[in-house]
Amino acid sequence: MIVAKRKPMAEIAEMVAPYKTVKVIGCRSCVAICLAGGEKEVKMLVSALRLKAKKEGRKQEFEGLVVERQCEKEWVEEVEGKILDSDLVLSMACSLGAQTIGDMYPKKIVFPALNTGIFGVPEEQGVWSEKCVGCGNCIIHTTGGICPIARCAKSMLNGPCGGSSNGKCEVNLEVDCAWYAIHERLKLQNRLDLIEQVSPPKDWSTSHSGGRRVYVRDDAKLTQHQKKGKEAVR
Amino acid sequence: MSERKPKVVGFCCEKHGIDSAILAARSGRQYDASVRIIKVPCTGRVDGIHILQALEDGADSVFVLGCLEKNCHYDTGSIEGRKRVEYVKSTLADLGIEKERVEMFNASSTMAWKFPEIVSKMVDVARRLGPIGKAGGDR
Numbered sequence A: 001m002i003v004a005k006r007k008p009m010a011e012i013a014e015m016v017a018p019y020k021t022v023k024v025i026g027c028r029s030c031v032a033i034c035l036a037g038g039e040k041e042v043k044m045l046v047s048a049l050r051l052k053a054k055k056e057g058r059k060q061e062f063e064g065l066v067v068e069r070q071c072e073k074e075w076v077e078e079v080e081g082k083i084l085d086s087d088l089v090l091s092m093a094c095s096l097g098a099q100t101i102g103d104m105y106p107k108k109i110v111f112p113a114l115n116t117g118i119f120g121v122p123e124e125q126g127v128w129s130e131k132c133v134g135c136g137n138c139i140i141h142t143t144g145g146i147c148p149i150a151r152c153a154k155s156m157l158n159g160p161c162g163g164s165s166n167g168k169c170e171v172n173l174e175v176d177c178a179w180y181a182i183h184e185r186l187k188l189q190n191r192l193d194l195i196e197q198v199s200p201p202k203d204w205s206t207s208h209s210g211g212r213r214v215y216v217r218d219d220a221k222l223t224q225h226q227k228k229g230k231e232a233v234r
Numbered sequence B: 001m002s003e004r005k006p007k008v009v010g011f012c013c014e015k016h017g018i019d020s021a022i023l024a025a026r027s028g029r030q031y032d033a034s035v036r037i038i039k040v041p042c043t044g045r046v047d048g049i050h051i052l053q054a055l056e057d058g059a060d061s062v063f064v065l066g067c068l069e070k071n072c073h074y075d076t077g078s079i080e081g082r083k084r085v086e087y088v089k090s091t092l093a094d095l096g097i098e099k100e101r102v103e104m105f106n107a108s109s110t111m112a113w114k115f116p117e118i119v120s121k122m123v124d125v126a127r128r129l130g131p132i133g134k135a136g137g138d139r
Helices: A009-016 A039-055 A073-084 A095-104 A178-188 A192-196 A224-233 B016-026 B048-056 B077-094 B114-129
Strands: A002-006 A021-027 A061-067 A088-091 A110-112 A114-124 A127-132 B008-013 B035-040 B061-066 B102-106
Touching (some): A009 A088, A009 B077, A021 A039, A021 A073, A039 A061, A039 B077, A061 A073, A073 A095, A088 A095, A095 A114, A110 A114, A178 A192, B008 B016, B008 B077, B016 B035, B035 B114, B048 B061, B048 B077, B061 B114, B077 B102
Parallel strands (some): A021 A088, A088 A110
Antiparallel strands (some): A002 A114
16 A cells, blocks of 8 residues: 655644645545544644644634545545635645645645655554555566565665675665565575576666656546546536 | 633543542542543543644643553553653644643552642643633633
């Protein structure tokens, strides 16, 4: 899932200070799971911002809202009236949610309350770690299910660098060496022969280069006729 | 004009927290009547939003009172409560609001002296700092 973290409260308070009517909009998907922008976090932020406004003698109106998935227009439309009625939308979703609202209502000012961070998994309660960088060309079938691009500090493709020591990484001794983990996993799976195969230079054209990546699935796209039908239903 | 009374809200767990208040009263100890006690099943149930909402609604100071940490009725409830209080304190500090408005305390039901002591401390904080801001006023 996408893991995000709330910006420092002081930074958010400074961003919203000039605006009178502020709608704080959270999301019930990834950011709710990583405790950054779900219903509870929205309520906390709204309450904290009200206190800040009260402390500084500013007349500001804050309202908290939460949508199911802020990155999908259908869900955002449910709070359209509230968005149009605001001076500022403070998005507590990942950047995708904030940008979706911005694209749907280009005249509206949308600020992010979160810093969108990583594609991560919850390791334990309150801890999320990065396991994918979305390079667009997955190779974990050859590395025992462990991604060396995300989990190796140097994104090495052919075994560890000279800095691997006792299963730890030289960049940070608290971080496991990805290639040590790959070796151990392949040994467990009796597939150690894979580690001797040399990987050619990776095709990075599928990664973030050359501008925005767009994925299309033709069979899922609506025809013009279907689009007209859908519009008519609305 | 009469002096403004401080507004103090105390979230007390229904085990040792409330019992320490009851024992204080039964043993003849007095405490400031400004305190408004909210009984909760466990301080682990108190969330940051409850504390912030109390401040937003006009409380000058808020305290959370739970069992002693190694003697919590629900084992780790008062530890959870303390974590939430610390989180709210750091949020308030980030916003430039006095973090001492919010405190966590622990007591056992036999500590009759503890509850009046806590109330006295939080009333002092409330008197010293007064209400938060002036724009909204007290609700």
